[in-house]
Amino acid sequence: xxxxxxxxxxxxxxxxxxxxxxxxxxxxxxxxxxxxxxxxxxxxxxxxxxxxxxxxxxxxxxxxxxxxxxxxxxxxxxxxxxxxxxxxxxxxxxxxxxxxxxxxxxxxxxxxxxxxxxxxxxxxxxxxxxxxxxxxxxxxxxxxxxxxxxxxxxxxxxxxxxxxxxxxxxxxxxxxxxxxxxxxxxxxxxxxxxxxxxxxxxxxxxxxxxxxxxxxxxxxxxxxxxxxxxxxxxxxxxxxxxxxxxxxxxxxxxxxxxxxxxxxxxxxxxxxxxxxxxxxxxxxxxxxxxxxxxxxxxxxxxxxxxxxxxxxxxxxxxxxxxxxxxxxxxxxxxxxxxxxxxxxxxxxxxxxxxxxxxxxxxxxxxxxxxxxxxxxxxxxxxxxxxxxxxxxxxxxxxxxxxxxxxxxxxxxxxxxxxxxxxxxxxxxxxxxxxxxxxxxxxxxxxxxxxxxxxxxxxxxxxxxxxxxxxxxxxxxxxxxxxxxxxxxxxxxxxxxxxxxxxxxxxxxxxxxxxxxxxxxxxxxxxxxxxxxxxxxxxxxxxxxxxxxxxxxxxxxxxxxxxxxxxxxxxxxxxxxxxxxxxxxxxxxxxxxxxxxxxxxxxxxxxxxxxxxxxxxxxxxxxxxxxxxxxx
Amino acid sequence: xxxxxxxxxxxxxxxxxxxxxxxxxxxxxxxxxxxxxxxxxxxxxxxxxxxxxxxxxxxxxxxxxxxxxxxxxxxxxxxx
Numbered sequence: 001x002x003x004x005x006x007x008x009x010x011x012x013x014x015x016x017x018x019x020x021x022x023x024x025x026x027x028x029x030x031x032x033x034x035x036x037x038x039x040x041x042x043x044x045x046x047x048x049x050x051x052x053x054x055x056x057x058x059x060x061x062x063x064x065x066x067x068x069x070x071x072x073x074x075x076x077x078x079x080x081x082x083x084x085x086x087x088x089x090x091x092x093x094x095x096x097x098x099x100x101x102x103x104x105x106x107x108x109x110x111x112x113x114x115x116x117x118x119x120x121x122x123x124x125x126x127x128x129x130x131x132x133x134x135x136x137x138x139x140x141x142x143x144x145x146x147x148x149x150x151x152x153x154x155x156x157x158x159x160x161x162x163x164x165x166x167x168x169x170x171x172x173x174x175x176x177x178x179x180x181x182x183x184x185x186x187x188x189x190x191x192x193x194x195x196x197x198x199x200x201x202x203x204x205x206x207x208x209x210x211x212x213x214x215x216x217x218x219x220x221x222x223x224x225x226x227x228x229x230x231x232x233x234x235x236x237x238x239x240x241x242x243x244x245x246x247x248x249x250x251x252x253x254x255x256x257x258x259x260x261x262x263x264x265x266x267x268x269x270x271x272x273x274x275x276x277x278x279x280x281x282x283x284x285x286x287x288x289x290x291x292x293x294x295x296x297x298x299x300x301x302x303x304x305x306x307x308x309x310x311x312x313x314x315x316x317x318x319x320x321x322x323x324x325x326x327x328x329x330x331x332x333x334x335x336x337x338x339x340x341x342x343x344x345x346x347x348x349x350x351x352x353x354x355x356x357x358x359x360x361x362x363x364x365x366x367x368x369x370x371x372x373x374x375x376x377x378x379x380x381x382x383x384x385x386x387x388x389x390x391x392x393x394x395x396x397x398x399x400x401x402x403x404x405x406x407x408x409x410x411x412x413x414x415x416x417x418x419x420x421x422x423x424x425x426x427x428x429x430x431x432x433x434x435x436x437x438x439x440x441x442x443x444x445x446x447x448x449x450x451x452x453x454x455x456x457x458x459x460x461x462x463x464x465x466x467x468x469x470x471x472x473x474x475x476x477x478x479x480x481x482x483x484x485x486x487x488x489x490x491x492x493x494x495x496x497x498x499x500x501x502x503x504x505x506x507x508x509x510x511x512x513x514x515x516x517x518x519x520x521x522x523x524x525x526x527x528x529x530x531x532x533x534x535x536x537x538x539x540x541x542x543x544x545x546x547x548x549x550x551x552x553x554x555x556x557x558x559x560x561x562x563x564x565x566x567x568x569x570x571x572x573x574x575x576x577x578x579x580x581x582x583x584x585x586x587x588x589x590x591x592x593x594x595x596x597x598x599x600x601x602x603x604x605x606x607x608x609x610x611x612x613x614x615x616x617x618x619x620x621x622x623x624x625x626x627x628x629x630x631x
Numbered sequence: 632x633x634x635x636x637x638x639x640x641x642x643x644x645x646x647x648x649x650x651x652x653x654x655x656x657x658x659x660x661x662x663x664x665x666x667x668x669x670x671x672x673x674x675x676x677x678x679x680x681x682x683x684x685x686x687x688x689x690x691x692x693x694x695x696x697x698x699x700x701x702x703x704x705x706x707x708x709x710x711x
Contacts, residue, residue, distance in 0.1 A: 233676040234708060237641050246708050249640035253705045254682050274640065433709055459709035461681040466667060466692040468678030484681070484707070518708075582684065 003213040004066030004534040005029055010108045010130060012123060014197055015056060015115030019130045021108075029109075030536060031621055033546060034065030035507040036092055038110055039081035040553035043090070044625055049560055053085040053189075054171055054196040056116035062103070062162070062202060063110040065509030069101035069210050069290075070533045071222045073229070073521075074511030076100055076290040080162075084188040085196070086173040086351070086406050087427040087451040089558035089567075091188030093348075094455075094506055095162075096289035099179040099204065102160040106206030117198035122163075124154060125204045135200040140166060142344035143178045144311055150203050163201035164191045165346040167394040171195045172404040174351035174429070178343050182287070182297070182313030186348045188428065188450055213535030221529055225520060226293050232520040233468060235294055238513055242286070242298040243317035245275030247432075248325070254461075255582030256437035258430070259325040260380050261357040262423050262573055265434050266581030269330035273320050282336050284310045289511070296513055306337035306387075315339040315349070318454075321432035322353025327360060328380030335383075338390050345394035351406060354429035356389045358407040361421040367414055374398040426451035426558075426567050433459065435574050436586045439487035440495035443596060446568045449554035455512060457498030460484035460491075462518040469518035473497075476523060476544065485583070487592045492599045500547030507550045508543075549620045552604065552612050556625050565610040568597060634658045634696050638675065639705045645674050658696075667692035670704060680704045 012019045032038045039061035050058055060082045067075040078100035084091025103111070107128035120135035133153070138146050142165045150161050161179060168175040168191030175191030176184045185191075194200075212218060229235040237246050251257040252270035259267040271277065282302050288295035300314030315323075315336055323335045342349045362368045363378035370377060374392070376385045376399065392400025402410050408427045411418035423430045428451025435442035444456035462469030465481040473479070473494070482491050501516045501523065508530070515521035521529075524540050531538045555563075570588070577585045601608055605616030617623050636656045638646050649656045661669055666683050670692070682705040683690045696702070 233679040233706075237679075237706070237708070240644070241641055246641050246706070250705050250707050251709065253639050253684065253703060254707045256707075276640070438709070459707075461707035461709060464681050466678065467681040470678075582687075582689065 001211065002026065002029065003211050004070065005109050006104055006107055006208070006210060008108050009110045009112065010125070011112045011114070012130070012132070013114045014117040014121065014132070014199065017117070017132050019132070029066065033507050034063050034068070034109060035077070035079040035094070035509050036081065036503060037507040037546065037550045037553055038063045039079055039092065040090070040550070040557050042112055043081070043083070043557050044553065044560070049562070050083045053083040053088065053193060056197070058082050058193055058196070060113040060190070060193050060197065061110060062113070064100045064103050065507065066534050067530060068509040069104050070212050070218050070529065071291045072218065072510070072529045072533070073222065073225045073292045073294060074289075074514030075509055075529070076292065077509040077511060078103065079506055080177055080185040080190045082190060082193045083561060084428070084450065085171065085192045086189040089426055089451065089561045089563045090449045090554050091190060092450060092506070093176060093185030093187045093190045095177070095179055095183045095185040096511060097179045097183030098290045099160045099162050099183070100509055101290050102204045102206060104210045105208050106204040107208050111202065113197060113199060116196065120198045120200050122150065122199065122201040122203060125202070127206050127208055138200045139169060142166065143181050143346060144344060146201060147181060150201060154203060154205070156205050159203050159205045161201050161203045163346070164194045165344055165394070167345040167347045168192060168195040170394070170396045170404065172347065172393060172396065173406045173409070174348045174355070176346050176348045178346050181311055182343055183289070184343065184348070186350065187453065191346045212533050214532040217532035218529070221525070221532065225514075229293055229520050234518060235514070235520050238296040239286075239294050241275045241279070242296045244278050244298055244315060244320050247317040248274035248320060249276070253582065254437060255578065255584065256434035257325050257581070258321060258432050258434055259580070260328050261326060261361045261421060262430065262434065264580035265437060265578045265583055267325035270325060272330040273324040273332050273335060277332055278314075278320070281332065282308065282314070287313060292511065292514065294514060300336040300339070302333050302336060304333050306333045308333065308336040308340050312340045312343040318432050319349040319353070322350050323386060326353055326357045326432065327386050329383045329386050330381070331383035334387055338387050341387070341390045341394070347390065347394055350431050351429040352390060352393060354423055355393070355403050355407045355410065356386055358410065358421050358423065359389065359403060362414060362418055365421070367416050367418050372399060420572060423571055423573065424452055425570060426563065428452045434578070435570065436578055436588055437485050437583050439485055439491045440498065442487060442570060442574065442588055442593065443492065443495050443600060444499070446570050446597070447600060449558040449563070455502055457495055457502050458516060458518050463494060472517040472522060475540065485586070487588070487596050489599055492596050493603065496600065496603045499551055500544050503550040503554070504543055504547030507546060545620070549622060552616065552620055553622060555606070555612055556627060559611055559627055563610075565597065565608070568610055634661050634698070634700045634702065636669065636673070636702045636704065639703055642675060642680065642704055642706055645676065649673060661696050662698055663695050665692060666690065666694050666696065666702065669696065675704065679706045681707045
């Protein structure tokens with residue numbers, strides 16, 4: 001008997017309107033678990049290089065994990081993965097909420113979606129039964145209406161729906177997927193892949209039991225977490241203020257709040273968009289995900305000129321900064337509105353904000369004029385123009401059609417060296433963290449197989465001398481703290497191990513806010529939780545190797561798509577001085593950066609071109625991966 | 632001469648009752664003490680402060696206070 005999993009993977013062919021159920025063996029589950037690693041397994045086993053990510057040949061994977069549904073706080077997430085239409089390499093987005101545990105109760109650990117439906121459809125999965133349903137009445141609708149109509153059509157109140165809105169239907173290259181109106185598989189354009197397949201939604205509901213091996217041990221861990229999380233400084237901060245409450249002011253003081261398209265590290269109106277302002281003006285209540293006591297989500301409401309609907313949640317830090325300081329906008333209500341629109345239309349708030357900031361810088365430098373922007377005065381600080389851009393992008397309306405391609409493609413269309421204003425890596429826009437002030441973040445942005453990604457590992461300030469995360473590294477063999485801003489061999493080693501932890505979490509369906517270095521649940525406790533859920537005699541070694549396997553599997557998918565060292569780049573801006581803030585004048589050093597890439601590849605068992613070596617693939621138990629014909 | 636200490640953002644609730652209307656804590660007789668010790672004694676959780684800015688310049692927690700110092704304490708966490 002298997003524990004922690006349903007033992008079933010659903011494969012749906014939309015072209016043929018068929019589905020089948022597969023039953024992987026124990027070795028499969030213990031090697032790939034779920035989430036990212038499971039998705040990579042299928043992309044590598046079943047696909048060669050995919051030329052058109054928006055074509056029917058792309059494989060779209062929804063993947064839960066053995067830990068999900070166990071009740072362990074934060075173990076409620078899932079990955080959606082495919083070749084990204086934004087980057088052309090591996091793409092994925094992770095989301096919390098209730099969808100992932102519901103998928104398992106509905107009978108499946110993962111859903112593989114192939115082909116392309118002739119007309120819009122949605123998947124209805126209930127207690128092991130699968131229907132491909134007509135979605136004509138849903139097409140063109142936002143996530144709120146979609147949720148309501150599916151509830152009505154299925155006769156199931158609170159059915160868990162992962163859906164796309166108009167942005168996904170219009171194949172905006174950074175369209176996301178939203179479940180329950182507020183939990184997003186944000187990055188990589190997975191919503192556009194759904195749109196390209198004419199797949200409007202995946203609705204799940206179930207009451208099937210998922211067996212967990214040691215329920216008593218799990219119960220004890222859950223109780224321990226609930227009893228202790230408010231005594232852990234970071235968990236308490238997350239509970240009390242959410243991510244919007246822990247970053248804007250702090251990063252501004254540190255000189256690393258991305259401002260006006262990463263030109264500066266300090267925003268003169270940071271106080272207007274910070275957590276304190278949010279909680280005073282627009283906060284309704286805290287929200288959360290399945291089985292999580294931290295409840296870090298925030299819900300916003302306003303009856304002011306922008307009229308913000310609380311049904312769509314509220315902005316995280318990333319969203320507040322992307323539409324705020326990065327666009328020079330200090331109107332927090334407009335930022336909340338932009339957030340609401342993104343969750344309605346299904347747009348990734350990070351890529352949307354960065355692409356708008358890119359356009360603003362082009363406008364201020366004369367590369368775009370009001371003739372190009374449908375009359376919008378697209379200067380930094382214009383909140384009305386920022387919100388208008390969100391709507392235009394989602395609808396691919398006028399100027400929005402250009403921005404819907406993402407900052408890199410838009411820059412290439414604009415020409416005249418506009419690429420220097422596109423803050424992206426591998427085509428994916430940077431998140432709201434400044435690599436000139438966080439050494440390992442520079443590596444994360446450049447080296448992530450998905451393109452710029454801030455969730456490759458915990459951030460540098462946690463591991464400064466005296467900081468909270470330093471002691472948590474001892475159990476994985478890192479004994480000395482590092483300076484946040486430096487990029488040196490010790491930092492590369494630290495980043496390597498940290499990358500294993502957060503990539504592991506994407507494979508376990510575990511939230512980075514409840515566990516890992518700097519959080520309450522330590523890595524050996526994560527191993528204990530896996531053992532209790534699955535019955536496998538798992539130890540720290542095995543899960544760290546799973547994290548490493550995940551990193552290399554993702555790399556292999558991107559390498560197969562043509563990625564190599566040439567793509568592990570950062571925009572030139574980061575090698576130029578920051579214009580303002582505490583770190584004014586700070587640059588990344590090109591020589592240190594290149595040396596760090598060499599070291600990183602060496603540590604990972606990849607060659608100096610960034611290609612995983614055959615020996616490393618065998619060592620990780622994935623020797624079947626064939627990269628010979630890719631370079 | 633006093634030392635001025637300013638907990639930033641999320642650190643403020645830990646110092647309720649100590650902070651004045653300007654968001655400052657005025658500390659007397661702290662000359663020579665380390666920032667780490669002072670933070671601990673005013674109730675800031677150990678390890679949460681990851682950046683000290685003294686008179687506009689970053690310093691470590693081992694920095695020893697001098698008369699007239701103006702100190703910002705920042706919890707830089709990041710991510711999400």
